[in-house]
Amino acid sequence: MSTSTFPAKTHHGVGVSPGRAAGPVVWVHDRLPDPLPGPAPTDPAAEAARIRPAAEAVAKRLLARAAATDGAAREVLEMTATMATDPSLLDKAEQAVTGQGLPAPRAVFDAAGEFAELLAATGGYLAERARDVLDVRDRLVAELTGTEPPGVPALTGPTVLVARDLAPADTADLDPQLVLALVTEEGGPTSHTAILARSLGIPAVVAARGVLAANAAGARVDGTSGTVELFEQAVPPEAAVRDQSQWNGIGTTADGHRVKLLANIGSAADAQAGIAAGAEGSGLFRTEFCFLDATTEPDVDAQRNAYAAALEPFAGKPVVVRTLDAGADKPLPFLAIGEEPNPALGVRGLRVAFDRPDLLDRQLTAIAAAAAETGAEVSVMAPMVATAAEAAWFAERARAAGIERAGVMVETPAAALTADALLDVVDFVSIGTNDLAQYTFAADRMVGALAALNDPWQPALLRLIAGLARAGQERGKPVGVCGEAAADPQLAGVLAGLGVTSLSMNPAALAAVGAALAERTLADWQRAAQNALAATDPAEARRSATR
Numbered sequence: 001m002s003t004s005t006f007p008a009k010t011h012h013g014v015g016v017s018p019g020r021a022a023g024p025v026v027w028v029h030d031r032l033p034d035p036l037p038g039p040a041p042t043d044p045a046a047e048a049a050r051i052r053p054a055a056e057a058v059a060k061r062l063l064a065r066a067a068a069t070d071g072a073a074r075e076v077l078e079m080t081a082t083m084a085t086d087p088s089l090l091d092k093a094e095q096a097v098t099g100q101g102l103p104a105p106r107a108v109f110d111a112a113g114e115f116a117e118l119l120a121a122t123g124g125y126l127a128e129r130a131r132d133v134l135d136v137r138d139r140l141v142a143e144l145t146g147t148e149p150p151g152v153p154a155l156t157g158p159t160v161l162v163a164r165d166l167a168p169a170d171t172a173d174l175d176p177q178l179v180l181a182l183v184t185e186e187g188g189p190t191s192h193t194a195i196l197a198r199s200l201g202i203p204a205v206v207a208a209r210g211v212l213a214a215n216a217a218g219a220r221v222d223g224t225s226g227t228v229e230l231f232e233q234a235v236p237p238e239a240a241v242r243d244q245s246q247w248n249g250i251g252t253t254a255d256g257h258r259v260k261l262l263a264n265i266g267s268a269a270d271a272q273a274g275i276a277a278g279a280e281g282s283g284l285f286r287t288e289f290c291f292l293d294a295t296t297e298p299d300v301d302a303q304r305n306a307y308a309a310a311l312e313p314f315a316g317k318p319v320v321v322r323t324l325d326a327g328a329d330k331p332l333p334f335l336a337i338g339e340e341p342n343p344a345l346g347v348r349g350l351r352v353a354f355d356r357p358d359l360l361d362r363q364l365t366a367i368a369a370a371a372a373e374t375g376a377e378v379s380v381m382a383p384m385v386a387t388a389a390e391a392a393w394f395a396e397r398a399r400a401a402g403i404e405r406a407g408v409m410v411e412t413p414a415a416a417l418t419a420d421a422l423l424d425v426v427d428f429v430s431i432g433t434n435d436l437a438q439y440t441f442a443a444d445r446m447v448g449a450l451a452a453l454n455d456p457w458q459p460a461l462l463r464l465i466a467g468l469a470r471a472g473q474e475r476g477k478p479v480g481v482c483g484e485a486a487a488d489p490q491l492a493g494v495l496a497g498l499g500v501t502s503l504s505m506n507p508a509a510l511a512a513v514g515a516a517l518a519e520r521t522l523a524d525w526q527r528a529a530q531n532a533l534a535a536t537d538p539a540e541a542r543r544s545a546t547r
Contacts (some may be wrong), residue, residue, distance in 0.1 A: 009216075013183070014451040015226035016194035018489050021160065021203050022220040022243040024235050028163035028170070029150045032138050035109050042409050048097040050104045051090055054143040058136070059084045060257060065173050073196060075171040083136045086338035087113060087547050095112035105144045112137030135167035146363040155179070158201030159242075160219040162211055171196045179338070180242045180478075181205075181221035183228050185212050188436075189451055189484065197223075198487060199273075201508035203242065207451045224512075225542060226490055246487075248516030249278040251503070257522040261514055262504035270307040273507045275283045278514070281318035281377070283504025284429060285310060285481040287363070297359065303366035308373050315375040320430060320482075320504075321367050322332060323360060323410065325349050325383040325392075344444070347382025348393060349409075357397070371403070379405035381430055386414045388421035395426050397459035409482075411435035414463040419471035424475075433483025437461050454483035458536035462498070466533060469499030480504060489516030494545050497529030498524070 041047035045312065046292035059081040060147065066077035068091060084090070089111055096107035112133055118380070119130040142149035149168045152161060155178045165186040171193045182197050187206035197204035203223030218235035219230050251261035262283035263274030267290075272384060274282060288305040291298065298306070311319055326348065327333055335352060352362035371378035382394040385408040398406035407428035410416050415429075433456050438445040440461060443453035465481070472479035480502035485491050487509035493505060493516055505513060 001058060007231050007475070008213060011208045011214075011228045011230065013187050013205040013211075013226045013228060014455065015086070015223045015488070016189045016206050016484070017182075017197040017204035018224040018487055018509055019181075019201070019203035019245075020220070020222050020224070022235055022476065023158050023160045023218065025162050025216050025219050025230070026153065026155065027158040028161055029168060030154055032141055032145075032150055033038055035103065035105035035141055035145065037102055037106045037381050039103075041097065044101060047104050048107075050144060051093050051097070051108060051140075052432075054104075054108075054140055055085045055090055056137045058143050062169060062459040065169075069173050073199070074429070076168045076196065077164055078171045080132060080136060080167075080394045082141065083132060085366040089136075095519070105141045108140045108144065109137060112140070118289055122214070131165065132168055135169055135181065137168075138167075143222065153378070160221055162216075162219065164212060165377075166193045168193060170194060172257055174198055174202065174473040176200050176202055180245050181219070181223065182515040183208055183286040184220055185209060189312040189445065194508075198508055206207065215541075216387055220361075224322050226492055244516035247278065247511040247518070249280075249384060249514070251280060252518060253493075253496065253516055253520060253522045253525060255521040255523075259492075259500070259517060260318075261510055261517075262320075262480075262482075262502055263507045264504050265310060268313070270333040271310045271313040274510075274521075275313045275382075277318075277507035277510045278506060279510060282314055283320050283480050283502055285321045286325065287367075289321060291324065291326070292497060297362075301365045302362060304369045304373070307367055307370035311370050311374040311376040313377065318377045318379070320381055320407070320428075320480075322378045323350070323354065323363055323382050324382060335407075336519040337545070345404065349386060349411075350390060353382075359498065360394075360397060360399065364398055364403060378403065379407060379428070381407040381428075382430070383409045383411055384411055384435075385422075386412045387411060388418060388425055391415075391422050392425040410468060413440050416468055417467045420474075423471050423475050428478040428480065429468060429472065429502075430482045430502075431465055433461065433465075433481060436464065436483070440464065444496055452538070455538040456483070456488065456491060457532070457541045459533060459535050459537070459541055460488035462494070462529075462541065465495065466498045466529070473499050480503060487513065489513050490542070490545060493517050493520060493525045494529045494532050495526030500532075 003239045018188045023528045062077050062081035092111040095108040097100045097349045116130040116133040130493055139149050158180050161179055162183045165184050179202055182204040183492045184206045203221050205226050205228050208228050214230045216230035218231035249299035251259045260280050263279035264284040265271045265274055265282050266286040316507040380398050380403050385391050391408045395406040407426045409432045410429050434445055441453040443450040445454045467480045478501040481500050482504040487505040489512045492503050492513045528545040532541040535541035535544050
């Protein structure tokens with residue numbers, strides 16, 4: 001039986017992981033009830049002593065799950081385990097027991113809640129981590145009370161998971177064979193859940209308001225358009241399916257126009273995943289992932305080894321290495337940038353190097369050495385560039401280090417609006433649609449309530465991309481996209497129609513994008529692009545691009 005025969009109620013959210021799926025719904029349990037603040041323990045010292053063993057038990061289970069995974073999933077589970085045993089959190093909880101007479105579960109609940117509030121008030125990347133702290137809180141409370149923690153129940157067959165939100169640790173080791181799609185009522189497009197769904201190749205929609213109020217047994221999910229159809233009837237087993245895209249491994253339109261399809265990577269494991277998915281190279285190697293745990297700057301040799309491990313799988317293929325994108329939502333302990341009233345508009349990306357050019361020079365030296373060692377065709381690009389003068393400064397230092405091709409990320413409206421001058425001083429540009437959207441619309445991309453403003457189908461964003469592509473064509477220089485927009489199969493074709501020359505994305509999205517791109521000719525995509533540019537809102541842009 002086809003799901004098309006079922007009466008459906010349609011909800012709209014933000015598609016964060018492309019693909020389509022239909023299947024029976026499994027509702028993910030919401031968080032535990034708040035633990036009571038009393039009665040006070042008769043032996044506060046003994047009650048406080050329960051907290052650390054509980055934290056160690058939670059961390060042990062998370063690490064056991066991490067050992068069975070790799071890549072982004074392993075990193076998330078290990079990070080959550082570290083949070084569970086954070087000394088400052090446990091100290092605060094113990095003090096609440098001995099000093100305020102709270103039971104251990106309530107003490108942990110209050111202490112973690114305070115940490116989460118501080119992170120939420122900080123904004124940006126750190127605000128997104130508040131969800132992680134609340135997940136740790138619930139796991140610790142469950143351990144202390146001897147109850148089952150909230151999260152994904154045991155799955156017996158292919159299902160569509162629907163939840164208020166999903167903790168990253170719950171998403172990390174989901175089985176893509178059993179989880180056909182994810183839908184959440186809350187959450188944002190750059191949450192860990194969204195990132196992990198893309199890495200697993202699971203279609204996902206977030207910020208789908210009202211889905212929890214529905215009485216649904218089945219669902220059809222479009223992770224590309226953000227549409228969720230809920231059915232009262234259960235979807236039979238033969239209808240529970242995820243669309244599988246077929247791609248021949250070459251990025252091309254139906255009439256042979258080439259658009260390179262590349263992988264975004266941050267580690268050697270990501271690089272291997274990119275190669276396995278058929279990537280023609282990498283359009284974004286995020287080098288800051290090699291620095292995240294460092295309390296002091298890694299020396300040139302340590303950096304070279306880390307970069308070489310990620311570049312080696314791409315021997316003979318192009319790789320664009322982004323220099324350190326630190327600051328704002330990616331603070332690094334050894335940089336000590338200091339307090340800023342608005343970190344997203346502060347010293348981040350290339351701006352860090354203006355006061356510390358030696359830091360950039362050492363990184364460029366290490367990148368050049370790793371390129372020579374591995375045989376990858378390496379280019380470098382700088383993040384957070386606002387002017388042509390900044391781009392020229394970076395290109396000069398890159399070439400002095402022995403790297404022939406130098407480009408920049410376009411993430412600021414200023415850079416997009418001066419594309420001509422920018423492309424006169426660099427060899428290529430790559431558009432970071434996530435940041436370019438948030439700066440264009442003055443909308444924090446970590447805030448789920450503003451997800452619609454950060455929709456990559458926004459006509460204003462598409463018009464900035466069109467101007468960049470036009471400037472690149474006039475100068476014969478490549479203009480790529482390495483933001484999340486590249487992973488949307490329909491939007492990828494529109495970007496090609498605008499004149500974008502390469503698309504770099506999470507490896508799991510490559511097949512769907514490659515298959516969609518090949519369905520239409522370049523002229524078809526150009527017409528779709530012009531229709532989208534003329535639209536007044538993202539929904540109209542999507543609809544008009546399919547005509």
